[in-house]
Amino acid sequence: MTTPRKALIIGCGIAGPVMALFLQQVGIEAEIYEAQPTGMDEAGAFLNLAPNGVNVLKALEIDHLLEADGFHSEGMDFFNGDGKQLAQLESSDEEQRFGSRNVMIKRGQLHQVLRNEAIRRNIPVHFGKKLTGIQLHGFQHVTARFEDGSEAEGNFLIGCDGIHSRTRQLIFPNAPQPTYTGMVDCGGFAQLPSGLSTSGAMQMIFGKKAFFGYIAKPDGEVYWFSNVAWPKEPKRNELNAISADEWRQRLLHNHSSDPAHLLEIIESTPGEIGKWPVYDMPSLPTWHKGLVCLIGDAAHATSPHSGQGASMALEDAAVLAQCLRDSLKVEHAFAKFENLRKERVEKIVRQARRTGNGKMVSNPVAVWFRDLVLPFFIKQGAKASEEVLSYKVEWEREVA
Numbered sequence: 440m441t442t443p444r445k446a447l448i449i450g451c452g453i454a455g456p457v458m459a460l461f462l463q464q465v466g467i468e469a470e471i472y473e474a475q476p477t478g479m480d481e482a483g484a485f486l487n488l489a490p491n492g493v494n495v496l497k498a499l500e501i502d503h504l505l506e507a508d509g510f511h512s513e514g515m516d517f518f519n520g521d522g523k524q525l526a527q528l529e530s531s532d533e534e535q536r537f538g539s540r541n542v543m544i545k546r547g548q549l550h551q552v553l554r555n556e557a558i559r560r561n562i563p564v565h566f567g568k569k570l571t572g573i574q575l576h577g578f579q580h581v582t583a584r585f586e587d588g589s590e591a592e593g594n595f596l597i598g599c600d601g602i603h604s605r606t607r608q609l610i611f612p613n614a615p616q617p618t619y620t621g622m623v624d625c626g627g628f629a630q631l632p633s634g635l636s637t638s639g640a641m642q643m644i645f646g647k648k649a650f651f652g653y654i655a656k657p658d659g660e661v662y663w664f665s666n667v668a669w670p671k672e673p674k675r676n677e678l679n680a681i682s683a684d685e686w687r688q689r690l691l692h693n694h695s696s697d698p699a700h701l702l703e704i705i706e707s708t709p710g711e712i713g714k715w716p717v718y719d720m721p722s723l724p725t726w727h728k729g730l731v732c733l734i735g736d737a738a739h740a741t742s743p744h745s746g747q748g749a750s751m752a753l754e755d756a757a758v759l760a761q762c763l764r765d766s767l768k769v770e771h772a773f774a775k776f777e778n779l780r781k782e783r784v785e786k787i788v789r790q791a792r793r794t795g796n797g798k799m800v801s802n803p804v805a806v807w808f809r810d811l812v813l814p815f816f817i818k819q820g821a822k823a824s825e826e827v828l829s830y831k832v833e834w835e836r837e838v839a
């Protein structure tokens with residue numbers, strides 16, 4: 440590569456800072472522009488970062504930074520709404536099988552770790568920079584415009600601005616919109632009810648009216664979520680208008696016929712319970728145009744049921760940096776990147792949607808049948824996920 444290149448990175452969530460860190464490794468300067476006025480360290484509940492995602496951070500030698508806040512899940516135990524165990528998955532041998540173990544971590548903590556590392560490595564992060572416009576100047580320069588009236592110029596731009604990406608809307612005004620999946624995810628943090636022991640595994644309960652998942656950290660803090668059927672897409676601020684108390688009562692009602700400890704967890708959760716309508720992205724015809732490329736949720740958001748969205752965003756960052764390192768032209772790098780990634784990520788998006796639909800069964804005959812076949816499907820699913828989890832970015836390798 441002869442000419443120095445500068446990347447404008449839109450969004451400092453998960454993909455953004457990691458994209459900038461990989462670009463720095465291949466000698467490309469990057470600056471990050473984030474819409475929020477400061478780091479959104481309280482935003483969202485928690486994530487399970489899968490071994491393939493942790494392996495990407497390993498390639499940057501920053502996986503150890505998750506140790507202070509994160510912990511490992513030992514597996515998953517599945518139950519029905521009567522408390523009967525349906526299946527069990529072990530994950531304590533992930534290190535041997537995949538090279539890394541999963542990490543459960545609060546979203547805000549993950550954001551903070553990644554952002555601070557970018558700042559520590561002298562990557563400029565500009566807050567309060569909401570992208571509102573993009574202007575392409577042939578195949579040499581791109582200008583980003585922000586809501587505050589400021590502008591930035593670079594040789595190319597990477598949209599890491601999440602599922603409702605403004606970058607995507609600007610370069611592909613006719614692109615398909617995120618699809619609402621008919622479900623609201625909610626959750627929070629509580630203390631483990633007294634007398635309840637835990638195996639260190641994620642507890643997944645197909646409740647009578649809603650799905651519930653929780654895991655206890657070794658210090659006794661419980662990370663939990665519930666998937667609530669909400670057929671009509673909530674209007675902007677509709678969920679925020681529901682008070683914490685009212686939402687708590689709804690959840691208690693939803694889980695009233697499920698094992699009692701779920702109610703204890705909900706009741707003992709202090710303050711607000713986060714609520715997020717669940718979307719995923721239909722396949723986009725392409726992820727790039729001219730000097731602009733989309734990665735992470737901006738290109739291919741999956742619903743949370745896969746536990747892979749963050750890992751896909753991290754893999755994207757590593758692969759795109761390799762493509763930029765190995766291609767003379769930015770447009771060729773973008774095309775190669777899309778080619779290497781699209782099939783893998785879109786398969787995961789489709790699978791996650793099927794998993795989500797399976798959580799919403801309530802008809803008694805369907806529930807009986809689900810309980811019967813679930814052990815088999817969980818085993819099959821675990822086998823199929825080997826391919827997803829064992830993926831490793833060969834960071835030193837030349838991309839063919």
Ligand SMILES: Cc1cc2nc3c(=O)[nH]c(=O)nc-3n(C[C@H](O)[C@H](O)[C@H](O)COP(=O)(O)OP(=O)(O)OC[C@H]3O[C@@H](n4cnc5c(N)ncnc54)[C@H](O)[C@@H]3O)c2cc1C
Binds near residue numbers: 486600735
């Ligand atoms: C409830 C829920 C639970 C989930 N659980 C998991 C899980 O367990 N495991 C997992 O792997 N994934 C999970 N996911 C998915 C995961 O959160 C996403 O896949 C991941 O955050 C994608 O990273 P990203 O960087 O592409 O986007 P984001 O993390 O959404 O980051 C986008 C950033 O861009 C900024 N931005 C937006 N618009 C603009 C603009 N106009 N200008 C500048 N900046 C802008 C945003 O403020 C944000 O900081 C979950 C998602 C949800 C909703």
